[in-house]
Amino acid sequence: MTTYNFDQPTERRHTNSYKWDSPQDGVLPMWVADMDFKTAPAVIEALRKRVEHGIFGYTKVPDEFYQAIISWFSRRHEWTIEKDWILYTSGVVPAVSAIIKGLTQPGDAVLIQTPVYNCFFSSIRNNGCTVAENKLIYQDNTYTIDFEDFERQCAREDVKLFLLCSPHNPAGRIWSQAELQKMGNICIRHNVMILSDEIHCELAMPGSHFIPMASVSEEIQHNCVTCVSPSKAFNIAGLQISVIVAENAEWKAKIDKALNINEVCDVNPFGVLALIAAYNEGEQWLDALCSYIYDNYKALCAFFHEHMPYIPITKLEGTYLVWADCSSLGTSDAITELLEREGKVLVNSGTMYGADDKDGFIRINIACQRERMMEGLRRIHTVFKRE
Ligand SMILES: Cc1ncc(COP(=O)(O)O)c(C=O)c1O
Known part of the structure; x- marks a missing residue:
């Protein structure tokens, strides 16, 4: 070893x-x-080889990229993804922003659980939406969800999307199966779409088990778009690569269009190869x-x-x-x-x-x-x- x-x-x-x-x-x-x-x-070695080639023109994302993602999530997180569900872009923030743009209308409200990653606030507002807040409860040195308030927020006429941070930055929580299921079912009940930012999903501490929101049930998967990236866990944020997984074909098409409108549909050769090496060999x-x-x-x-x-x-x-x-x-x-x-x-x-x-x-x-x-x-x- x-x-x-x-x-x-x-x-x-x-x-x-x-x-x-x-x-x-x-x-x-x-x-x-x-x-x-x-x-x-393994990531350094893949990048070194690519640098030695010395030509850095526009990048075509190869089949190995999709296979590496599919295999990783199946192996590590027991989540079966199909190639057709996958989109890529230059970061999770650009992904979140394009998803909000694609799935909401200006004036809609997006629900977040505060305190939460700062760019959530700006991505929501930059797309002409308003922030709806479900404050997390701080007690005994940890955070839990106020489900009564969560359901109240979801029932609001203007709340169309729930932006989940899972694992949660900065609360340090890995949401349990029961919590995910409860949030997922409330969203379905009130026709609220779920956008799950799972950028920190590889950073589970011993004894904690990360579960992708979309893997909880087929109904939730159909109502959920997920953002992932090896960028946090493999320290390659500067290489700007992220992945969007949307099983819902209609939503995927809308997000694809928004990525194109925002002109963030191209990625660089290093990000692609780093992701493949990280997921296949890391x-x-x-x-x-x-x-x-x-x-x-x-x-x-x-x-x-x-x-x-x-x-x-x-x-x-x-x-x-x-x-x-x-x-x-x-x-x-x-x-x-x-x-x-x-x-x-x-x-x-x-x-x-x-x-x-x-x-x-x-x-x-x-x-x-x-x-x-x-x-x-x-x-x-x-x-x-x-x-
Ligand atoms: C929850 C969350 N989403 C997204 C990001 C940043 O994503 P990216 O650098 O891929 O745009 C961070 C960075 O800390 C984060 O904590």
Whole structure:
């Protein structure tokens, strides 16, 4: 069995990294959702071969691309996809935006579960729709769904689409079969289409089992469009590749048209080959990565428990994004600013995701070498130390 050394230090400054080259020198970035690890060796090898060819003209997406997706989701997630259901584009945000454009009319409302990934808000508004909110319930360091409110929102005349984040960024939840089924059935009952953003689906922590929304039942699959990508789990977001799965042929045609109108129907040669290599050869590396990230999470919890027990840490079932409750110390924006200025560590403020400023949440990206993460935690501690 191959072993992978995720402790190996990496240098990302001066590589035009958004995460590393935006903050001032000396500030440790634990914000933007990409990882400080090199991608899987198989992906690097596929890209190296392609670079050596030296010609980078327009790309035709080959049959292997579809086969890699179909095989991966069948093997890893027990979900049977047909080639005819698949579309591709240059990212999950462009995908979400085109799906909203294709399936809704300006003035419709799109339901989201807040706090949630910030681009959901902008994609909805950029397409002339309004945001309908089903606030998640925060209790005992985890989030659950307020189903009564969810059904009330779905029953609204203007709510036409439910944009699900699964696994949930930043709440760290992997939704259970029962939760997915309940949400899916409520949507069907009220004629609300489901758009499931499953970009984080490969990042399930040990003990948590990810289930694709569309795999829950045939009825739900017919009422659901799914977005996936290997970009988060294999750290290839810069290669801009994503996949849309729509079993409903009428909806698929509308989405295809919207992708064309938005002119995001072309992809680049690196994204295509990276996806094929990741899905065909990256399984072992991915399992090792998830277990490393989970060990990071456990080390983080132990550190907070020992040194800053007044900051509860939300349970992490999926993603590498830790949601910390700093409400005993102040408001989210002020804390984030203080951490950057005095602690030289950059995190995301909870307000970015629609959380209330007074709730004091910050989001910490732990997809980095353990030593680097511990340095970040020590910096947070210097700012929040209580003697
Ligand atoms: C839920 C979710 N969707 C989409 C994205 C970004 O997708 P892309 O970079 O493929 O546009 C992110 C990035 O963090 C995310 O968390």
